[in-house]
Amino acid sequence: EIPLQYGADRLGKRQDAAMQKFRDNRLGAFIHWGLYAIPGGEWNGKVYKGAAEWLKSWAKISSDEWMKLMDQWNPEKFNAKAWAKMAKQMGVKYVKITTKHHEGFCLWPSKYSKYTVAQTPYKKDILGELVKAYNDEGIDVHFYFSVMDWSHPDWRYDIKSKEDEEAMARFFEFTDNQLRELAERYPTVKDFWFDGTWDASIKKNGWWTAHAEKMLKELLPGVTINSRLRADDYGKRHFDSNGHMMGDYESGYERRLPDPVKDLKVTRWDWEACMTVPENQWGYHKDWSLSYVKTPVEVLERVVHAVSMGGNMVVNFGPQGDGDFRPEEKELAAYIGSWMKKNGECIYGCDYAGFEKQPWGYYTRKGDDVYMVVFNPPYSRHLVVKTPGGTSIKAAQVVGGKEVKVEETARNEFNVDVPSALPDEPFVIKLKIEKKQ
Numbered sequence: 001e002i003p004l005q006y007g008a009d010r011l012g013k014r015q016d017a018a019m020q021k022f023r024d025n026r027l028g029a030f031i032h033w034g035l036y037a038i039p040g041g042e043w044n045g046k047v048y049k050g051a052a053e054w055l056k057s058w059a060k061i062s063s064d065e066w067m068k069l070m071d072q073w074n075p076e077k078f079n080a081k082a083w084a085k086m087a088k089q090m091g092v093k094y095v096k097i098t099t100k101h102h103e104g105f106c107l108w109p110s111k112y113s114k115y116t117v118a119q120t121p122y123k124k125d126i127l128g129e130l131v132k133a134y135n136d137e138g139i140d141v142h143f144y145f146s147v148m149d150w151s152h153p154d155w156r157y158d159i160k161s162k163e164d165e166e167a168m169a170r171f172f173e174f175t176d177n178q179l180r181e182l183a184e185r186y187p188t189v190k191d192f193w194f195d196g197t198w199d200a201s202i203k204k205n206g207w208w209t210a211h212a213e214k215m216l217k218e219l220l221p222g223v224t225i226n227s228r229l230r231a232d233d234y235g236k237r238h239f240d241s242n243g244h245m246m247g248d249y250e251s252g253y254e255r256r257l258p259d260p261v262k263d264l265k266v267t268r269w270d271w272e273a274c275m276t277v278p279e280n281q282w283g284y285h286k287d288w289s290l291s292y293v294k295t296p297v298e299v300l301e302r303v304v305h306a307v308s309m310g311g312n313m314v315v316n317f318g319p320q321g322d323g324d325f326r327p328e329e330k331e332l333a334a335y336i337g338s339w340m341k342k343n344g345e346c347i348y349g350c351d352y353a354g355f356e357k358q359p360w361g362y363y364t365r366k367g368d369d370v371y372m373v374v375f376n377p378p379y380s381r382h383l384v385v386k387t388p389g390g391t392s393i394k395a396a397q398v399v400g401g402k403e404v405k406v407e408e409t410a411r412n413e414f415n416v417d418v419p420s421a422l423p424d425e426p427f428v429i430k431l432k433i434e435k436k437q
């Protein structure tokens with residue numbers, strides 16, 4: 001192996017209780033909320049199709065101009081308790097909040113920046129209100145933090161001179177101060193999800209990424225950190241130059257998922273995917289007709305797909321500038337929540353089942369229980385199950401508990417009946433795995 005000073009700190013999955021809770025949570029929600037929610041993808045009468053939280057970049061707006069949006073930041077419909085209720089009803093076990101996105105606007109009253117909620121008409125600590133409201137509902141809070149900060153004069157995309165080096169040194173000190181501030185102000189935070197770490201200025205400073213993880217873990221024992229923060233001695237990201245994952249879970253699956261047959265390698269480590277409901281909108285965009293918008297069932301399928309491969313899924317919400325959610329997002333949360341209420345046992349605390357993927361849907365597993373989550377019931381009305389050698393199976397529907405007929409059709413191959421009254425939503429069959437006598 002290549003000797004590394006800033007490579008992976010640990011081989012294999014973390015086995016402590018905090019990581020197990022991260023893993024067991026499985027379903028999370030992302031909240032992308034910042035100044036970008038005010039223009040919602042439109043600037044000077046032009047609507048930009050790109051991601052709304054990148055509008056400053058698409059429309060080539062200076063930071064001074066962009067930060068004037070702070071004068072309009074007064075979300076009169078914002079109600080942290082209502083947001084937490086919505087998350088509770090959706091069945092998410094954690095929420096990742098953008099503390100500061102690339103624009104540099106802070107949802108908390110940071111004393112290291114003049115671009116914070118404190119300098120807006122709203123004045124109050126939005127992040128603090130949200131942390132309390134979600135925690136009061138028993139929901140864990142994770143912090144999204146963009147290292148890249150377009151508003152900061154010392155931010156550099158690359159380091160090509162002594163001046164750049166000195167500027168980035170000041171920038172890392174500023175960033176350390178903000179991270180320490182977040183950890184000390186909100187000690188119930190369970191995770192930091194770093195973004196904006198792809199530029200050369202960070203890749204050339206792997207030492208700082210290792211330092212940032214170490215600093216947060218000293219301040220918040222048990223806190224989890226995503227792989228996207230880390231760069232090793234040679235600028236390799238997520239996985240170091242020896243192929244070992246850095247951080248506590250892989251966070252490269254953004255708006256995409258590993259293939260359930262070809263990418264089974266992901267079951268060897270912890271990982272978390274995140275997804276948008278339109279093709280690529282994280283912040284609020286006023287016009288969702290500009291791209292395909294996934295239906296609630298399509299969102300649900302991605303959640304189950306991730307869990308079936310031993311991963312978490314975070315579904316994104318982009319609240320409006322007024323602090324309310326768009327109807328499509330309220331409907332999505334309600335649909336997912338009603339399904340999770342009936343079938344959540346096949347998600348929470350579940351993992352990769354180790355069964356061969358079948359076209360009807362996905363397997364998840366919890367101990368000796370294997371769940372069949374059916375999205376595509378076949379015309380044959382039989383769900384083929386191929387089991388590892390020497391096992392037999394019994395089956396019952398999760399909703400209602402009705403036994404389901406199982407017939408062995410070949411060695412370690414079974415037909416599990418599709419329920420005669422086909423449910424009008426994806427349904428779950430629970431298998432009891434038994435050792436063959």
Ligand SMILES: C#C[C@@H]1N[C@@H](C)[C@@H](O)[C@H]1O
Binds near residue numbers: 051195274282
């Ligand atoms: C690119 C990029 C960012 N990464 C996603 C999680 C969003 O925050 C998007 O703006």
